[in-house]
Amino acid sequence: MAKRVTLFEPPPLDASKAQIENVLELTPVVDIGPDVFTNSRPLWHPPGARGIYGGAAIAQSLAAAMRTVPADFAVHSMHCYFVLAGDSEVPIVYHVERVRDGRSFATRTVQARQRGRPIFTTTLSFSRANSGGKKQLNHATPMPDIPFPQEKTALKKVFDETGGGPFEAEKAGILNRDSVKPEEKRIRRWVRSRGTVTGGTHAHLSALAYITDSYFIGTVSRVHDIPRFSSPADLKRFLNALKNPSDLDDTDISRALKELKEEEAADLRRRLEGALDRAKDYKQQEDHKQVGMMVSLDHSIYFHNPWDFRSDEWMLTEMESPWAGEGRGLVVQKIWAKDGTLIATCTQEGVVRLKQDEPPRSKI
Structure with missing residues (x-):
């Protein structure tokens, strides 16, 4: 008998929705409680990773929390911790707690559990639209002047939308690539959901959250040219x-x-x-470095303009690592919408440990 990786039989794919919307679909678990949800479909386990793709837990936790706030509230910050590696062969159950409901702000916590144990936890804050007043302070880092990716031919586009993953990415270069200082490098990519996202603001926010975890902590090794x-x-x-x-x-x-x-x-x-x-022999190189372990610990997203972007249009991401040490590394990511609006700033810290040289063997 095949293992069931979801609590309920997965529903048929909805052809009217983008692939990423189908991937992130949730099912209410009313037998447990009014604010409890589970993944409707199997979750991706990247090869070589300790568990499921972290972006899925981030995005589905956000989607679950958004179901418990009024329609005129949008998430503005999300702080996450990866507690245990998620098992792709076990259903995830998302428990939402309504911490506070105010006139301008609402707070939610979400705990993702497998086998009754928490594997992921996040606290989210939502703000009501247009609650900042008529007079406001405004500034934002401008989007770098980088040409958009070339649009694919109709045939290639159809192939990508039917044969690829839920989002696509194109390299946009590395600023200060030849610098000897890793903290000066900026790694840039264009990203967008495949197909057309039809679910409105909540669907675009969930898709963005899913994409933010892609190649994030790996920036630490890349700026060191490892x-x-x-x-x-x-x-x-x-x-x-x-x-x-x-x-x-x-x-x-x-x-x-x-x-x-x-x-x-x-x-x-x-x-x-x-x-x-x-x-020819790496062991002869005293300065040779090789990543032995790379695991995300926490992940934060600040949503600056949740109403003003589409996840199925090109978004520019720029990642930098201001610090690494003590076996950990920190990465900061900025994301701009197609029109240049800064829509999100993300941070992620993770374990980044190098393979250590073998200890000297005893001559005895």
Whole structure:
């Protein structure tokens, strides 16, 4: 008998909705309580990761909380902690607590549980639209002047929308790429949901939350020029992992390969052709660094303009890492809408540990 990875039989895909809306769909669990929800569909477990894609827990927790606030309230901040790795073969149950309801602000907490244990927790604050008054202070970091990605041909667009993941990404360059100071580098990407999101503001916010966790903590290793795959053997192991049917289906394999090609293949090729050719034996390099563990600890999103963007239009992300140390790293991400509006600022801290040299062996 096949394992059930959702509490209820997944409903048929809704062709009128974008793929990301179907992925993030929730089902109320009325037998437990009025503010309890569960994932309607199986959740993605990226190859090599300890658990499910964190963006799913972030986005579905936000979606659950938004169901408990008035329609004229929108989220303005969300502070999350990853407690345990999520198991893709076990349903997630989201418990929403209505902490406070005020005239201008409302507060919610959401705890995501598997097997009765919390795997993820978040506190969210919502503000009522137009509650800031007529006189306001306004400023925002402008969007960098970067050309938009070229639109694909009709045939290629149809293929991507039917054969890729719930969102797509295009590289937009690395500012200060040759700097010797990692904190000066800025990694930029264009991102957007595939298809047309039809669910209104809440659907666009959930989609944005889902996308924010993509390649986030990995920025720490990238600004240090440490590739995710530091040898051909590592890359081969990754590709073999993609063939595991218990983790991924054909769509997810295509998505992972596409992301690998777009985000890391060029850097990997450049480094392998240089560093690996210059030193056949890595152990002889005193300064060789290789990531041994990379896990997100917390994730915060400040939604600046929740009403003024579409997640299915190109959004520009810019990531930087102002600090790393003590086996951890911090990344800050800014996100602009297509028209240049700064729509969100995100932060993420995670464990970033390097593989350590083998301790000297005793001569006795």
